[in-house]
Amino acid sequence: MDFSPSREWREINARYRLESSMCERCGRIYYPPRDLCPVCRRKSIGAMKTITLPRRGEIVTYSVIHAAPLKGFEGRTPYIVAIVDLGGVRIQTLLTDCEPDEIEIGDEVEAVFRRIREDGERGVIHYGTIFRPVRMPKTSVHAH
Amino acid sequence: MRKVAIIGVGMTKFGELWDKSLRQLLVESGLEALEDASEKRTLRGKDIEAAYIGNMSAGLFNEQEHLAAMLADYTGMTEGNRPATKVEAACASGGVALYNAYLAVASGRYNIVAVCGLEKMTDLLSGSVTDALVSAADREYEAFYGVTFPSLYAMMARRHMHDYGTTLEQLALVAVKNHRNGYYNPKAQFRRLITVEDVYRSPVIADPLRLLHCSPVSDGAATIILADAKTAKKYTDRLVYILACAQASDTLGLYNRKDLTTMESVVSASKVAYETARLKPKDIDFVEAHDCFTIAEIMAYEDLGFCEKGRGGKMIEEGLTEIDGEIPFNPSGGLKAKGHPVGATGVAQAVEVVLQLREEAEQRQVKGAKIGMSHNIGGTGSTAVVTIYGRDV
Numbered sequence: 001m002d003f004s005p006s007r008e009w010r011e012i013n014a015r016y017r018l019e020s021s022m023c024e025r026c027g028r029i030y031y032p033p034r035d036l037c038p039v040c041r042r043k044s045i046g047a048m049k050t051i052t053l054p055r056r057g058e059i060v061t062y063s064v065i066h067a068a069p070l071k072g073f074e075g076r077t078p079y080i081v082a083i084v085d086l087g088g089v090r091i092q093t094l095l096t097d098c099e100p101d102e103i104e105i106g107d108e109v110e111a112v113f114r115r116i117r118e119d120g121e122r123g124v125i126h127y128g129t130i131f132r133p134v135r136m137p138k139t140s141v142h143a144h
Numbered sequence: 145m146r147k148v149a150i151i152g153v154g155m156t157k158f159g160e161l162w163d164k165s166l167r168q169l170l171v172e173s174g175l176e177a178l179e180d181a182s183e184k185r186t187l188r189g190k191d192i193e194a195a196y197i198g199n200m201s202a203g204l205f206n207e208q209e210h211l212a213a214m215l216a217d218y219t220g221m222t223e224g225n226r227p228a229t230k231v232e233a234a235c236a237s238g239g240v241a242l243y244n245a246y247l248a249v250a251s252g253r254y255n256i257v258a259v260c261g262l263e264k265m266t267d268l269l270s271g272s273v274t275d276a277l278v279s280a281a282d283r284e285y286e287a288f289y290g291v292t293f294p295s296l297y298a299m300m301a302r303r304h305m306h307d308y309g310t311t312l313e314q315l316a317l318v319a320v321k322n323h324r325n326g327y328y329n330p331k332a333q334f335r336r337l338i339t340v341e342d343v344y345r346s347p348v349i350a351d352p353l354r355l356l357h358c359s360p361v362s363d364g365a366a367t368i369i370l371a372d373a374k375t376a377k378k379y380t381d382r383l384v385y386i387l388a389c390a391q392a393s394d395t396l397g398l399y400n401r402k403d404l405t406t407m408e409s410v411v412s413a414s415k416v417a418y419e420t421a422r423l424k425p426k427d428i429d430f431v432e433a434h435d436c437f438t439i440a441e442i443m444a445y446e447d448l449g450f451c452e453k454g455r456g457g458k459m460i461e462e463g464l465t466e467i468d469g470e471i472p473f474n475p476s477g478g479l480k481a482k483g484h485p486v487g488a489t490g491v492a493q494a495v496e497v498v499l500q501l502r503e504e505a506e507q508r509q510v511k512g513a514k515i516g517m518s519h520n521i522g523g524t525g526s527t528a529v530v531t532i533y534g535r536d537v
Contacts, residue, residue, distance in 0.1 A: 011284055032285050061306070061404055063298035064351040065290065068274045073290040078351075081291045083299060083399045092286045092399040100351065105306050116288065128288065 008124045015128040016113065018053040020089065029053075029089050055111035056134065057086035064100040072117035072126075084109055084131055097132035108134045145250040149376035149383045150533070151369050152181025153495040158364035158483030159333040166206050166264045167218050170197075173365035174219050174260060181369045183380035189220040192369070193254040195228040198241030198261040199487035204276035205268050215260060234280030235436060236522030237261065238366070238490025239391070239529030245370050246389045255375040261491030262365040273361050277486070280523040282397040294358055295350035296398050296524050297437035302352055303404045304439060308454035312352060316343035317460045318438040319356050319480050325467055326477020328507035333362055333483030357438040362483035366492040384498045387515075388420035389531040398524040405454075407525030410447035414519075417530040418449070425449040428532070429513040430472040430500060432493040434521040435479050441465075444519050445473070448530070467510060475500060475508045490520035490529060501535045 013019040014032040021030045023037035024047040030037070031053060037044035062082035069077050080095040080103070095103065096114060109131035116126040154176025156169050164172075181187040197215050202208045212228035215221065221228060233240040238261030245259040265273055278287040281296060304310045320340055326332035338356060346355040376383055392413035395401055401408070418424060425448065433448075435441035442456035450471055451459050459465055465473035476482045476496040479489060497516035499505045520529045 014285075015288075061299040061303040063295040063302065063353075064348075065292060065295050066348040066351065067355075068270070068292055068294065068349055070278060070287060070290050070292055071271065071275050074271075076290070079290060081289060081295050081299070083404070090399045090401075092282070092289055092291060092397065094289045105302070117290070126288070130289070 002123070003119070005124050008126060018055065018086070018091075018111065018129055019050055020053050021048040022051045023047060024049050031089050031091050053089055053091070054087040057084045057109060057131075059095075059103060059105055059107045059109060060085050060090060061105060062095065062103065072119070082131070094130040095132065096130050103133060110134045146252055147373040148246050148249045148370055148386045149373055150386065150494065150498050151371050151376045151379050151383065152177040152179070152187065153366075153368045153498045154178070154180055155331055155366040155492055155495045156364050157331045158362050158485060158488075158492070160266050161363040162266065164363065166202060166208060166262065167214055169264060169363065169365035170215060170260060170262050171218050173367040174258065177258070177367040177369050181379050183382060185379055187256075187369065187379055190223055191256055192221060192226065192258045193256050194226060194248060195219070195221060195258040195260065196241040196245045197228065197230050198238035198259070198490055199230055200232060200234050200237045200263060201276055201279065202262075202264070204279065205263065205265050205273075211262065233527040234522035235434070235484070235486045236490055236520045236527040236529055237487040238492065239518070239520030239531070240490070240522070240527065242368070242490055242494060242531065243389050243391045243529055246386055249370045249372055256369065256371045258367060258369050259491055260365060260367045261488035263485035263487040264363045265361045265485060266363050270361065280526075286397055286399070292350060294353050294437065297439055298350040298353040299398065300404050300443065300524070301437070301439035304442065305352070307405055308457065310442065310457035312344075313340060314442065314457035314461050315357060315438040316340045318435060318441045319343050321460065321466055322435060322474050322478040322480040325475050325508055326481025329477045329482055332477045332481050333360055334477070334481045353437055353439070359436045359479035359484035362485040364483060364485035364488045364492070366488050366495050368491060368494050368498070382502050383536045384501045385534050385536070387423070387532045387534045388417040389529070390414070390416035390420065391527070391529045392416070394526050396523070396526050405443065407443060407447050407521065407528060409525050409528035410444065410519065410521070410530065413528045413530040414448045417532050421532045423515065423532060427515055428471065428517045429515050430475055430510045431517045431519060432476060432496050433473050433478065433519045434489070435474060436484060436521065438480070440521065441473060441478065448517070448519060467508065472510050475505065475510050490518070493518035493520060494531065494533075497533045501533060
């Protein structure tokens with residue numbers, strides 16, 4: 001299926017900069033951003049402040065995908081998907097610059113900006129924020 | 145609310161049914177359910193006052209939407225221009241269709257309602273099936289990063305192993321048990337015994353889960369007919385009552401859960417179901433559970449209240465959920481061996497519970513089963529339906 005680039009474009013603040021919403025009434029933080037705090041509901045209208053998440057956190061859990069990858073990830077197996085905790089807010093992401101046997105639950109990771117996949121030869125190139133173990137050299141620039 | 149009975153059940157064989165179309169599966173299961181309900185008097189298509197169809201994504205699997213109209217048309221319900229409604233809740237579509245049909249009869253709006261669950265997944269090539277299924281997760285913030293359904297459950301499994309010491313062997317034993325039960329189910333996709341070693345030798349899909357931890361890609365349909373108690377008795381004496389049916393929700397994305405090893409939707413739905421039926425876990429004789437991946441069955445033991453959190457691995461290891469155990473899980477073979485045509489699953493679970501309670505399950509019969517339960521999950525637990533059934537009481 002072919003999609004309009006606007007589908008990608010409207011998400012870039014959240015994906016590139018980890019922009020989130022903080023409800024100024026209760027202090028809860030949501031990623032991706034929301035227009036309504038599901039706890040404070042109506043009272044949160046107009047009180048959702050844009051903030052950015054910390055760029056360091058830890059691995060909550062992960063899986064290494066060896067087979068049956070999603071479209072656009074076919075040439076990438078094995079690849080590591082993980083849930084990371086960024087100061088109490090959890091997000092789904094990919095891990096890079098490491099081998100599956102080098103990581104464990106609880107390891108510290110840091111954000112890097114990377115190409116995620118492409119919609120074919122003429123389609124949109126999707127970028128986003130993914131994570132790598134903090135022990136890795138910070139000068140690493142190669143795309144996975 | 146009125147008492148609701150299941151008066152007829154029907155189900156196609158589950159599997160890779162290359163020669164059968166979406167509409168053929170639908171009609172085949174429906175006809176079987178009508179026949180089954182016609183014990184004392186013929187239940188005709190035109191006696192059905194409304195129908196609900198559970199289907200996850202014929203739009204993606206078959207490029208066909210508006211399945212409710214297909215159901216009405218191909219089953220003859222257009223004769224009275226009767227209402228048909230498609231219900232979607234990912235892999236809980238069948239269970240949510242059942243829940244809505246249950247409400248429609250319990251409320252007094254209709255006396256006889258059909259519930260169909262249907263999915264035809266093998267028209268799509270396997271690479272695309274992974275993509276279609278992941279639409280049950282958060283497309284923009286989970287699937288965007290290459291997450292697949294096996295990997296979502298693998299992340300739950302890894303956390304469960306980390307927090308509670310659950311082992312790969314315990315996970316494998318779930319698949320071994322369900323294949324053993326499915327061996328005796330003539331409608332199961334896999335009628336083949338497997339060993340723990342077979343599980344270990346199967347290819348890694350999403351570590352720590354291997355192929356034999358995963359339910360298969362399947363085609364199939366199941367239909368049940370619901371009626372109020374008074375109407376039900378006109379058609380059959382083999383009544384199974386729905387003692388409680390409860391649905392609950394949780395976050396769309398797995399990453400937003402505080403505890404990745406607990407499905408709050410299941411805890412919540414089962415609490416309501418137990419309260420409504422005035423029953424406790426010890427009163428349940430067997431469970432048809434949503435073992436889309438082996439870890440899901442272990443979490444179900446815990447979230448449905450059959451053991452403490454973290455003890456699920458021990459339950460399977462100690463044989464408590466075997467067909468002759470304390471609380472048999474998945475006598476049908478479960479999603480793992482019976483097959484998992486996603487939208488059909490919730491209704492197929494009801495079919496098995498009814499057969500068990502009528503003592504018609506032949507070689508896989510749970511001895512003396514009087515109270516059964518089904519547990520149907522959508523996505524990573526974003527939707528759950530828990531239903532309790534009882535023999536004529």
